[in-house]
Every structure is written in C-alpha cells, then in structure tokens.
Amino acid sequence: MPDVEVPVLIIGGGLTGLAAALFLRQNGVDCLLVERNTTTSQLLRSTHVSPRTMELFRTVGVQQAVWDTAEKVVRGEYWARTDLPPHHLPRAILRADSLAHVVNEDVIVMEQGVNQFDDVGPVEPVWCGQDRVEPIMLREAVARGARAEFNTEMLWFEQDADGVTAAIRDRATGAERTVRARYMIAADGAGGRIRTGLGIARSGEGTVGHVLNVLFKADLDAILGGRRFLILYLTNRTAPGMLFKLDDERWIFGLFCGPEDIEEGRISHAECADLIRTATGVPDLSIDVHMTMGWWMAHEVVDRYRSGRVFLAGDACHVMPPTGGFGANAGVQDANNIAWKLAAVINGWAGEALLDTYEAERRPVGKETADQAWMRHIQWSNPKEAAKYDQRDQTTITMGYRYASRAVAGEAFTEALPEELDIDGRPGMRVPHVWLERDGERVSSVDLAGDAYALLAGPEGAAWTRAARREAERSGMPLRAYAVGPAMDLDDPGGAFPEAAGIGPSGAVLVRPDGFVAWRAEEAAEDPGTALAKVLDAVTGRAVTATS
Template identity: 55%
Template sequence: MADREVSVLVVGGGLNGLASALFLSQQGVDVHLVERNDKTAQLLRAAGVSARTMELFHSVGLEPEIRERGLRLIPGEHWTEPHSPVDLLPRAILGAKRLSDIGNGRAFVMEEGTVEVADASPMEPAWCGQDRLEPMMIREAVQRGARIEFGTEMVSYEQDADGVTAVVRTLATGAEQRIRARYLIAADGVTSPIRESLGITRSGNGTIGHVLSILFEADLDSVVEGRRFLIAYLLNEAAGLLHRFDETRWVFGLFFDPERHAEAETSKDKALELLRTALGEPDLPIDIQLVNRWRLAHDVADTYRSGRIFLVGDACHVHPPAGGYGANSGMQDAHNLAWKLAAVLRGWAGESLLDSYEQERHPVGKATADQAWIRQTTRSEGDGGHPDLRNSTVISTGYRYPEGAFVGEKGGEALETELRIDGRPGLRVPHVWLEREGAKVSTVELATDTFVLLAAPDGASWADAATAAAGALGIPLSAYRIGTDLADAEGRFLQVTGLTPQGALLVRPDGFVAWRSPGAAGDPRVLLQDVLEQITARA
C-alpha cells in the first residue's frame, strides 16, 4: 500500500519540473514534486523569458514580480549608448577580440533584435535568472496546493495500466515513502534516468562539445564604459561567450576538452585565469561564484510518452543555448500537458487526449532545436544568412501544431517562414486588445483554465450554443460576444481572426485555437458539441 496517493508525481525541480507543478496546481490538480538537490538553481544558464512564457506567468499572477526583479530588455541598437542604467539590457549580440573593444568602439554587431511584439503578444520578454525565478514558482505552486520536496530522490518506480508507484527517499534522513500517482512527469534533465530506463531513443546531431560556465561578479561596466548588451562573443585564445546575468553578475562560457583538461583545471583558480585571458583584463578584480561543466548537444527524444509517463523540457529536447529557447520551450511543454492531464483527471476528456501532447510538442521541439542548432553553427562560422533561419518571434510564439487536439486543417510546418498568428486552429489565439467592464484585456488573457468561445458581433447563436453544448458535456467553457461582452474599440478582431460578423473562434484552456467558423453554420449546438467531443477525445 502506498504511503501517499497523488494525481501527478513530478520528478525534477528545475524550471521545467517547477513549471509542471505550477501549471498543474493552477488547474486544480494535486501534484507532488521531488528533487534530489537540496536547493534551487544549481545551473545558472537560463535568464531570458520569452513573451509567450511571460503570457503563461501572467496567467498565474507572476508577471509583475518577474519584471520588477529582472532586467528590462530594450531594442539592440541602444548598446552604443554609454553609461546606461544597469537594469536596461539591449538585445544586441556583439563580437570583439577583448572586452575593452566594446568600450572603445571596435566591437562589431553580429545580431540586433527588438522587443516589439505588440502585434503578436500582450507581453514583452524579460530577463530574470533562475535563482530569482524558481523561488517565485515554488511559492505560487505551494500556495495552490502543490507539495514540493527538495533533497528527495526517486529510488525506483513501477508502471502499470492504472498508474505509477514510486519509492522516494529523503536524502538527509534516508527515510523512504511509496507514492502512488495516476501519472508521472519526468523533468529530470538532459541525462534523464527515467527516459533511459524506458528505453526512449533520441535523434539529432548529438554532442557538439563540452562547455565550462563561470558565474562571476566584477565591475565590467568600467571597461565597457557602461554600454549594455545581451551577449558578447570574445574571439581570442580563450574564446567564449559573455552575457550579463543580473545587475552585478556575469556568465562566461567556453568550450573545453574534458579528456585533456583535468578536473583541477576547471577549478576556480583556473576559471579566474581563463577569464582574465578572455576579457583581456589581467588586473581586474573578479569574484568567481560558480563553475559548471556541461555538455552542449542537439538531441530530441523520439517519443515524449511511455504509458502514464511523460517527458518535459531537457528530458525530451536538448539543444544549444543560441536563441534562448531551451527553458522557454520546456515550460511551454509543461503548460501544454497540464490542462490535458487536468481534463482527463476531472473526467471531461478521454484518455487519448493525452496522445496530443506528443503530437503537438514533438514537432515544435524538433523545429526549435534545429533553429538553435542553426544559430549556434552560423554564429560559429560567421554566416548569419542561413536559408532555413526563422524569426525569433515565430519560434517562441508563432509556432503552429501540425497535428493535435483541434479541428480544422492539419499538416504543414511547425515553424512557418513568416509570422502569421491569424486565427487558424493549431496556433495561439491572435492577440487583440479588447475592453471588459472598462478594463483593457487581451484575447490571450481570456483562456487560462477553461475553453473560451469568442463570437463575432452577429454571432450570438454561437455563444448560446457553446454554453449549452459544453454544459451537456461537463466541459468548462466561457462564452463572450464581441461588441456586447467585450468591446473592440480598435475594430481589429474580425480582421485578425479571419472571421465575418457571423463567425466564431473556440480557444483551448492553453490559449490555442481549437476550432474556427468564419461565418454562420447550420445547427450551432450540434456542430459545437461534435467539435468539443473531438477535441477532448470524447467522440
């Protein structure tokens, strides 16, 4: 007999595991997370939070705090401005032989980006390190009922037709307990013992190299004369990549040979020597805070699911950090899976809805990994004009599910050549500012834990039919009529969504379009009941 029963057990307490616990608890699912490390953020590699991920954090109330505690991203061309405020971070990627080249104007621009996503998202991206972000996520998940235990490892597990039985051990005491869960989420990282035990294979370009990451504190601003930048490639005998982690700390990463470099050579003393060479500042005071070794690779799991066990984040896709897509993609995995698990556990969706997790996230994960690979290799080779390169907003927000839990035209590429968030099923709902009870609200903010039916101004029958159909099926749904329940002051809704005044859009609890009718139809209730049954695998 189990000591504890829970709906979902999450193994791994990094960003992806914590996102799983947070988004499941947001949906009212009881969740238990175990993490063998005794504290958060052992690897400080992730700091960039995309606009899409900020949408997800906004839905759980964390977005204002993340902005307050992080740095503010601004357009890349501002990197040339000296003595800028330390909390500003221009989206500029620079190349230089030494750090002082940035201060004396000898650096060259490898890439400049903007933060203008106003037409694509109600949110702007943010820059907030894991060591600040993860405690916020833990606090919010626990407040919603999640149980999170650090210093606890999973010793073993057994899967059967009805669930998973796991034995977990508290490392400080050696005490063990048996946990019975309906489902298990493997968020146990790149090496993922759970994935390996399941025999899940991976495909990709494999190991690119091994990286040494050095977290340090130093007054680099005096060298660059207060110029801010996102990343600088320092191209010398200790070549590597430098980026600001927060107001006072920096991260420097460089390739190294693990066979040629003994463990002693990756100590803090060796790291200090490497840093001084790379920066070109032999006398600069530097405080080394953390030195990590990790494998740079490009691999995607061939399946994201084995029975009642699901892979998320690094456990199912790992790729170079170029573009900053890794943690964001993993947290979006967790969000996609959370509402589906909640729907099945509550009984208003069929078990096969869970198949759509892999159908949707695998193509996106592979395409995203490939884009990171292209960015990594083209930057290394000095060629930024790769024909398959996609716009960052397409990758982070404008991706489309070729197959999955939606009704409408399927197929095509996960990442299209141009940004088109236009109301097609399989895309995140187009962002349009509306007004509800005198307050500004985006269409993206309307669907967080229920389905949402957005009826065009003359589509009242759609709203009534959706409410009736969802009620008959026990599916949570909110219906709004544009022009009545929600004001469209800018008059953009119909144009952006591809609807006529008689049309309607059905949005899933994760904000993705599930179905669209450009105009009127025969019997709206019969049609919508059939659509909802198909989407929730009840048909």
Template identity: 45%
Template sequence: MAQATPGTTPHDSSAPGTPGLPEGTERTDVLIVGGGLVGLATAVFLARQGVRAVLAERHDTLAVHPRARGVNPRSMELLRGVGLEEAVRDTVSARALADNAGVIAVESLAGRHLGELRQSYHQDSGADYSVLSPSPWSLCHQDELEPLLHDKAVELGADLRFGREVASFTQDADGVTAVLRDRGAAEGDTSAERVVRARYMIAADGAGSRVRSALGIPTHGPGTMARFVNIRFDADLREVLGDRRFIICYTTAAGARCALLPIDNASRWLLHVIDDREAGSPPLSEERCVELVRAAAGLPDLDVTVHDALPWDAAGLLAGRFRQDRVFLVGDAAHLMPPSGAFGSNTGLADAHNLAWKLAAVLRGEAGEALLDSYDAERRPVARATVEQAVLRSKDRPRLVGQGTAEPDPRLRPDPAVMFHYRYASGAVVAPAPTEGTDGAPDLWEADPRAVPGTRAPHVELELDGEKLSTVDLFGDGFVLLAAPGADWTAPAGAAAGATGAAVRALTVTDAVPAAPGEARSVSASWSERYAAAPGQAVLVRPDGFVAWRSDLPAEAPTPEDTATRSARLTAALLRVLAREDAEAAERAA
C-alpha cells in the same frame, strides 16, 4: 537565497489500499520528478488547474547558479496567466538588465570591437513585440525565477519535496507507483522511503533524465556540439564597460571564443568558455578561471573572485517519444538545444503548459484518455523544429568573429515565428492536416496565423466592462468562444458545455465604437482582421490559448434552426477536441 523545504503533508494517504501496495501508500493525481525551472512550472500549471501534484527533487535546495535567464514573450504570457509576470519583472536581475540589448563581438571588453549580430532572423530582448504579445521579454536569472515558481506552486496547493529522489517506479494500466527516498538517509534505511501512487507521472529531471533512461526512450539529433565551462565571478567592470548594455558579448582574446554575460552590469558576471580539452580532463583551476576572465575583460591586473565553474554541453537532441503509457517527458528530459536564441527552458515551459490542461481535463472526466496522445503529437514536432533553429543559430554565431559561412543558413526562421507562429496538428485540433515541408514532415510554420486552428490565438488589446486587457488574458480556466457580432453564440456555448461538462465561455468581440453591453471592443487593432472573423463567425480557443476550431456559418438572418446548427457543430467540435467516444455520433448529427 530561497531554501526549499521538503513537504510533509501526504496526499490522500488514507485512501483505500490497492492490492499489492504497502500500507500507508500516498496517493496523488500527478507525480513530478525534478524540481528545476520546468518541474516547478509544471507544478504551478497543474495546481492552477486544480490537479493534485507531488514534486520530488533530489537536490536539497533550489538553483544557486544563474544559468538560464532569457524569458521570452510567450513564456512571460504563461507566467502572466498565473499571476507572476510583475514579480518576475521586479527581480533584481530583471530590473538590472531591463535596458540591455544586443549581441556583440570584441577582442576583449577593453579591446577592439569586431561586430554585432544584425540579421533578419534575430530580434533580441530590446525589440518591440507589442503587436504580438502583451508581455515583453524579461531577463530574469534562473536562481531568481525558481523561488517565485516554488512559492506560487505551494500557494496553489502543490506538495514540493526537496531532497527526495525517485529510487524506482513501475506503471500499470491505472497509474504509476514510485518509491521516494530521502537522499540524506543511510544506505538500507527503509524508514526513509515512501511509496507514492499517482495516476500519471511527469519527468522533468533534466538532460540526463533517469526516467527517460529507465523507460528506454532513445534520443536523436546532432548530439554534443561543444563543451563549455560556465564561470561565475565577481569583478568591477564598470569602467571598461562604459555605457554599453549588451545581452551577450563574445570575446576572442582568451585564445578561445568566450561569451561574457552580465548579471548586474557592474560586478557580477558569467563567462562561458569553450572547453576543447579531452573528455575526462580535470576541472579548470581557479587560477585558470581568473586568467580567462582577465583575458576576456582585457585587464591583466583585474581583481577577480571566482565563485564556481560549471561544465555543460551545448547539444541538440530530441527524445524519440514524449509519452510512454502514463509517463510524460518535459523540458530537457524531452529535448536539448544549444542556448543560442534562448529557446531551451522556454520550450520546456510551453511543454508543461500544453500538458497541464489536458491532464486536468482527463482527471476531471471531461476528456477521453486519448487527449493525452495529443501532447506528443503537438509538442514533439515543435521541439524538433526548435532544436533545429537553435542549432542553426549556434552554427551562425562564429560569423561574428570572422569565422564560418558568409551568409546565414536559409532555413533560419525569424525569432518571433519560432516563439509564436508554429501550428499544432493533432486530434485536439479540428482542422485539415497541414501540408508537408521540404523534408517530408508536416510544415508547422504558419506564415499568416490569423486564428488558424492549431495556432496560438493572436493578441489583441480589448476593452471589456471598462477594463483594458489582452485576448491572452481571457484564456486559462476553460474553453473560450470568441464570436463576431451578427449571431448569438451564448446558447451554443451553453449546449456544448452541458454536453461535455467542460467550461465554455462565450464572448462577443466587436471593432465598433461603442460596444454593446457585455461585448468586448478591440482597442489596439482590428479583432475581426487578426482573427479573420466574418460577422456571426466564432473561434473556439483551448485553455492553453491555442485555437481548437472555427465556425464557417454566415450570420445573415439567423433563425432558430441556425442556432440549433451552431449548437450541434460546436458541441461536435468540442467533443472531438476532448477525444470523447461520443464525438463521431455528434458529428453525424451536426
């Protein structure tokens, strides 16, 4: 198991002092509170953008319990972007579970088969997502994924400090001042405290977020739906398992609905048990855990070794806001959802990725401070809708064992839609406001997201300079302008970059064979159809892979005046996305 060691290198501690701050105050761009899965990913994404980050985690080590394991295709794209996709697929758990698929229900593993999840909304990890993404699912347990994120963050220059808790923090108009304390220090030992001054702070400190509580941010939603105990155990189940390779197996023989999850399809397992005892009941004894495991397996004499039994709540909650001044919430600090659908940690990774490029753009001076408002405007509606989807899936699971309603809730959306087909509506997208849904909120589900502004730029396999890649691989370092043949967008991209200071790469994409030198050619599907791009039109994609703007100019008989118009419109759009004060003047000129 990887051991996380506290960082020792201060960030810019020699910088001139700020009035009211103690001597030796350390300085950084961003302070991340919490070093779990989402906190570590936040450090990776920020460091990838060149942002100085200090991470403080109150525990001494990384996770030792498998916990979350479903890394969906969108999250695998994000990990692909920082060079971790293959390392994730090469972990022990990912290799062991590579062929597992399906959600089934049985009386016990040795007993009668009751059913399996076969609904139009559900696609498990064995489904073919190649039309949507270059990155399939991976079943990689959290205790193997976290070390990869930890090491990548360190490699990219993040300062990770484990065994350090944020004892207190204050914020003002220019930044956040936090006191970091060594948790192993004696009470009153001020030598174990360091003051860190950051431009911004990100709370990734989990469901019971102390930062969220300190800010007085409320949570809303259905709350706790069920209480569980997660039993981690060893037992050789190969004979009774046979050739079955499931993702999750619900069992009823233990007297309560349990869920059996494989770690290696052999001797390492997890058992989720509904704990319907009164709140405050003592922890389950080892004897009771063994009894539950034997009942779920259907083997009364099974040799079982219990490692631990962790209580947890399946809950649906959403923070009332994801930003308060210079502090942002990500992951479980911002939203909680039951595990059905494996949306929780994946939503947190998307939070971190959305926020990282925006903070980087503001810190580099390319964007106005108002760009950061788009984090709440974009991610909170998506989190709200995803929490609802996870709750609906959780309520639908009892049908597997003959309980609950006869038909799924009609509000359930297909898994691919929840992962890929939501639409952002904010100042960081140049597009008309979306229509309202039945509940009066903006309808964020885009049925046909062919590069509609605010949606994820579609995956199309390309060939560029003899290399095969996905459109997804083009995004991450700056803005990308994808243009259909018929007009030269190189000069407009250069003009927009010069006006904003932001990197803008222009690339012509064609469906024709052969492609002209320097052009990308679509291989797996028609790029012009997937992006709804007529000749001469272009699509501006943000660093997070979401479409920011589309041109509407035809390419017929382009003239120097057309080039000037394209330059003006692209520049105005980019200034608007970056929340620059000169955006309105540029729009008037365009």
C-alpha cells in the same frame, strides 16, 4: 499500499517541473514534485524568458513578479548607447576579441532584434536568471496547493495499465516511501534516468561542445562605458567563451572547453579568474568568483515524448545549444501543454486520446526549435556559415509555432515553424493578440483561457455564445463564452478582433486552455449547438451528446 497517492507525480524541480506543478494546480489537479537537490537552481544556464513564456506566467499570476525582478530587453540596435536606463539590456548578440574592442565598437553583430512585441502579444520578454525565476514559480505552485519535496530522489519506478508506482527517498534522513500516481511527468533533465529507463532514444547532431559556466562579480560596466548586450562572444584563443550579465553585480562567463574541464573542481576559482582576465583582455581585472558549473551543449530530440503513463518534458526530451534562448522556454511550454491535457482527463471532461496529442504537438515544435538553435550555434561560432542554413526569425520561433493534432479541428500545418510570422486565427495557432476591455479594464484576447476553453464570438455571434454556455452547463467542462463587440461581454474599442481572428461578425473561435485556437467558424451555423458539440467531441477525445 503506497504511502502517498496523487494524480500526478513530477520528477524534477527545475523550470520545467515547477511549471508543470503550476499549470496542474491552475487546472485544479493535485501533484507531488520531487527534486533531488536541496533547493532551486543556484547556478544557471537559462536567462532569457520569452514573451510566450511570459504570457503563460501571466495566466498563473507570476508575470509581474518575474517582470519586477528582471532586466528588461529593448531594441538590439541600441547596444552601443551609453544612456540606456538601468536594468535595460538590448537584444544584441556580439562577437569581439576583447572588451576594449566592444568599447571601440570593433565588433561583429551576430544578431540584434527589434524584440518589441506590442503587436504580437500582451507582454515583453525579459532577461532573468532561473535562480530568480524558480523561487517565484515554487512559491506560487505551493500557494496553489502543490506539494514539493526537495532533497528527495526517486529510486525506481514501474508502470501498469492504471498508473505509475515509484519509490522516493529523503536524502537527509534516508527514509523511503512509495508513491502511486495516475501519471508521471519526467522533468529530470537531459541526464535523467527516466528516459533511458523507458528505452527512449535520442537523435540529432549530438554533442557540439562543452562549457564551464563561471558565476562572478566584477565591475565590467566601468570598462564597457555603458555599452550593453545580451551575450558577448569573446574570441581569445586561449580562453574562448561567452559573457553575459545577470544583474547589477553578477556576470557569467561560459568557457568553451574540453569535456574533462567541466568536471567539478577540475579548474579552480583562481584559474577561472585568470581565464576571465584573458578572455576579456583586462589583465588586472578584480574578480570575485562565486561558483562554477560544467555542462555540455548538444542537439538531440527524443524519438517519443510519451511511454504509457509517463510523459517527458523539457531537457528530458530535447537538448539544444543555448543560442537563441529557446531551450528552457520550450520546457515551460511542454509543461503547459501536457498539464492542461492531464487535467482535462483527470477531471473527467476529456478522453484519454487527448493525451496522445502531447507528442503530436510538442515533438515537431521541439525538433524544429532545436534545429534553429543548432543553426544559430553554427552561425555564431563561424559567421561565414550563416548563409548555408534556413534560419527563421527569432519572433517567429518564439511566438509563431503551430500545432497539428486531433486536438485541433482544421487543416494541418506541414511545418511547426512558419517561414514568416502570421498569427491569423487559424486552428493550431496561438490566438491573435488584440487588446479588449472587460468591466472597464484592458485585457488581451490571449488572457481569456488559461484554466478553461474560451469561445470568442463576433458582435453578431450570440448564437455561438448561447450554445457554448449550454454545452458548458450540460457537460461540466470548463468553457467560457464571450461576445466581442460594443457593449458586449468584451468591448473591442478598435473593432479589430474579428479581422485579426479571421472571422466575420457572426463567426467564432474556440481557444484552448493553452491559448491555441482549436477551431474556427468564420460565420454563423444553422445549428450552432450541434456544430459546437461535434467539435468539442473531436478536439477533447470524448463522446459528446449533441445539443442545440
């Protein structure tokens, strides 16, 4: 008999694993998270929290905590202003020979974005290191009932037709236990053993560079004279690298180096400080180096996101250059996608076929996002190469990705990333953002799912809401129904929702727990109960008895 039985075992306690625990508990599923390190991340690579990730954080109640601790991202063209409020960073990616060149505005602006998402989503992106985000996620996951065991490693696992058995060991005491789970999420990173143990290959451009991250304190603000940026590429040939700010006191310098230099202890803290002085062009800079971490940049995506009852997520299934800040956010979105689907199956209101749609949806997004990160890496490393590649807009990559699978009832998209941002309510897209009112409080249309499907009907769509409520009662699936219009379940003060969602007054959209449109009826149906039951049967992979 196993020592522990749990519906879902999560291996890895970084951003992706913690997100999986959060979203599983949001949907009422017990889980055990195992992480070999003693605590959450102390030195980081991920700092950009995209608006889409913030939307997901919003559904589990951690958006405000992240917002409160983060640096705010503002319009990129303000990078040279010296009067920006504290804790505001412009979305500007710069390239310069030294800090003096930045002060003199002798820079190449690699990318700067408007990055104002008021008309796209309910929340802005932020700049917040994972050393601050992860504890917030962990606290909320545990508060919701997740079990998280740090300083614990998985020794081996095996799966059969009914589940996964794994052995775990407490690294402090050496005590070993066996865990039996119905499913396992592999969030053990790019170097994790689960993917290789399953024989899943990766393909792509391969390793594109090595970086030694140096976390340090220094008074660079005094040198920069108020000028700010998200990332500065410093092009000193002796010490090339990238520089970015974490908070009031801390900075990270990412030294571009050879593979041998990322080994722990290979470059001393004193040598790191000298390299930073060389890179910044400030030979007498006072520097307090806290820690270092080496890592490799690569462009690779796994051939499969699933093997039986094991699902890969985050860096375990896609690695990409940090250019664009897409990688960690993609991991959180992987976790959200598989978590609600596992919950649907475990809670009994969806069929096993729903789990096949995880790979069908997330792998195309992962590959095309990794491609965009790689293109940006080439551009930012060599600006003359930029014109060779089909780069998509940052907002489009972040907010406009689309799904095509059996969990979507509509015409399939041929690309996961569109050429231009156009969130118009079609099935497979994230539901359009419209500010509505519920009980006198403002709420976004994006907020209405999370732990359930949501049917949003136009002001003349009462037949759809009645059908949805009957179906929820009959089947037991989490399905909420809202009439949107004056004096209805959700007030639409500007009358904008039907047009934004692409429906008429009597139409409706069905929104999945992850906020994506599963199905759309532009107008009323002759038999809405039967029509809705048939759709739910298809998109959840279960048999549904039609109702009227």
